[in-house]
Amino acid sequence: MNIFELNESAVRSYCRSFPVVFTQARGAELVDREGKRYIDFLAGAGTLNYGHNHPVLKQALLDYIASDGVTHGLDMYTEAKERFLETFNRLILEPRGMGSYLMQFTGPTGTNAVEAAMKLARKVTGRETIISFTNGFHGCSLGALAATGNGHHRGGAGVALGGVNRMPYANYFGDKASTIAMIDKLLSDPSSGIDKPAAVLVEVVQGEGGLNVASADWMRKLEKLCRKHGMLLIVDDIQAGCGRTGSFFSFEEMGIRPDMVTLSKSLSGYGLPFAMLLLKGELDQWKPGEHNGTFRGNNHAFVTAAAAVEHFWKDDSFAASVGAKGQRIAERMQRIVRRHGPDSLFVKGRGMMIGISCPDGEIAETVCSHAFDKGLVIETSGAHSEVVKCLCPLVISDEQIDRAMDILDQAFAAAMKGSTVTQAAG
Numbered sequence: 294m295n296i297f298e299l300n301e302s303a304v305r306s307y308c309r310s311f312p313v314v315f316t317q318a319r320g321a322e323l324v325d326r327e328g329k330r331y332i333d334f335l336a337g338a339g340t341l342n343y344g345h346n347h348p349v350l351k352q353a354l355l356d357y358i359a360s361d362g363v364t365h366g367l368d369m370y371t372e373a374k375e376r377f378l379e380t381f382n383r384l385i386l387e388p389r390g391m392g393s394y395l396m397q398f399t400g401p402t403g404t405n406a407v408e409a410a411m412k413l414a415r416k417v418t419g420r421e422t423i424i425s426f427t428n429g430f431h432g433c434s435l436g437a438l439a440a441t442g443n444g445h446h447r448g449g450a451g452v453a454l455g456g457v458n459r460m461p462y463a464n465y466f467g468d469k470a471s472t473i474a475m476i477d478k479l480l481s482d483p484s485s486g487i488d489k490p491a492a493v494l495v496e497v498v499q500g501e502g503g504l505n506v507a508s509a510d511w512m513r514k515l516e517k518l519c520r521k522h523g524m525l526l527i528v529d530d531i532q533a534g535c536g537r538t539g540s541f542f543s544f545e546e547m548g549i550r551p552d553m554v555t556l557s558k559s560l561s562g563y564g565l566p567f568a569m570l571l572l573k574g575e576l577d578q579w580k581p582g583e584h585n586g587t588f589r590g591n592n593h594a595f596v597t598a599a600a601a602v603e604h605f606w607k608d609d610s611f612a613a614s615v616g617a618k619g620q621r622i623a624e625r626m627q628r629i630v631r632r633h634g635p636d637s638l639f640v641k642g643r644g645m646m647i648g649i650s651c652p653d654g655e656i657a658e659t660v661c662s663h664a665f666d667k668g669l670v671i672e673t674s675g676a677h678s679e680v681v682k683c684l685c686p687l688v689i690s691d692e693q694i695d696r697a698m699d700i701l702d703q704a705f706a707a708a709m710k711g712s713t714v715t716q717a718a719g
């Protein structure tokens with residue numbers, strides 16, 4: 294038994310799939326204590342879009358620490374915060390016509406930003422319930438957990454999870470059924486038993502839920518539905534944002550204007566804990582300190598986040614490179630599907646948030662375990678852990694993508710050979 298198994302709580306999870314001790318990380322690579330190198334297709338579950346220890350961000354942080362820059366200052370004004378506000382506004386919000394949105398710094402994790410959004414929506418509208426979707430994931434603190442679909446996570450609550458109505462996500466009942474029309478009918482019927490909700494909380498691409506994608510059309514209809522029934526639209530862009538789908542926000546080219554947007558994971562750019570709620574100005578009805586927290590706005594994260602925005606988002610070249618790499622990964626994945634399971638495997642997702650859906654979780658987990666043996670860190674997602682999910686750093690090189698896809702190809706060959714599904718299909 295190693296010290297982790299001996300002294301750390303059984304709640305640990307990712308380490309069970311990758312049971313080695315990691316010592317170093319750079320870009321898209323991890324190194325373990327034995328010196329074995331791995332390509333990282335998990336990347337902090339989407340926290341390391343700019344890779345591990347990016348040299349530009351690292352230098353900005355080292356300089357800040359060396360100059361005794363403020364590390365912790367509650368929510369007081371600091372130069373680091375000032376620089377982040379200015380940079381994010383100038384390079385992200387203004388160019389996207391979102392200059393009037395305000396930034397609220399919540400506690401440092403994604404679930405903190407979701408809690409703040411749900412609380413504010415209830416406060417502003419005077420309504421209690423929030424609509425969230427099948428297979429949605431929004432975090433594990435009680436408010437956000439109520440909005441999360443996953444039964445394994447919900448089971449840990451120990452109290453009733455209330456204040457949320459679950460509705461079917463885009464294509465939940467196949468591509469013929471309009472889930473928007475279903476929701477509209479439920480909300481329009483005073484005897485449906487569904488009270489008018491304060492807000493709708495939605496991921497544009499469901500990260501943990503298995504890379505289910507909402508189309509621009511569905512998102513536009515959802516926005517319209519929100520306006521019709523006086524509900525606020527909250528986009529949870531914690532995983533799909535910060536460039537993962539090719540643009541900074543996942544909804545950018547859809548022509549919608551969410552009332553609130555949650556960001557975390559890759560927002561600091563460096564893997565530092567950091568979360569933010571973007572909100573339309575008129576919704577800012579908080580009283581000073583009403584939603585409080587000791588770690589709101591992490592100054593080290595302000596430094597690296599500002600440096601990341603400055604380095605990657607000053608023009609369109611980074612977004613273009615994400616598009617091209619996403620295409621490259623998708624093509625390689627299509628080839629894997631054709632070779633190892635044209636009738637049972639398929640590619641799903643958007644941008645660099647894509648994966649291969651397997652007939653069951655056992656196959657997907659076998660693929661990931663084979664891949665790990667060959668030096669690729671990759672995880673599953675989805676209701677049955679059936680999707681092998683690529684979340685590699687967006688800065689990964691083409692050569693690293695090809696190497697990872699060669700490994701994935703071998704892993705699928707091995708997993709599909711042993712599976713009864715292909716034998717039955719073949």
Ligand SMILES: *Cc1c(COP(=O)(O)O)cnc(C)c1O
Nearest residue numbers: 402403404430431432500531532
């Ligand atoms: C990861 C995630 C969260 C929760 O973030 P934590 O930092 O784990 O609390 C919320 N929403 C989405 C979409 C996520 O992917």
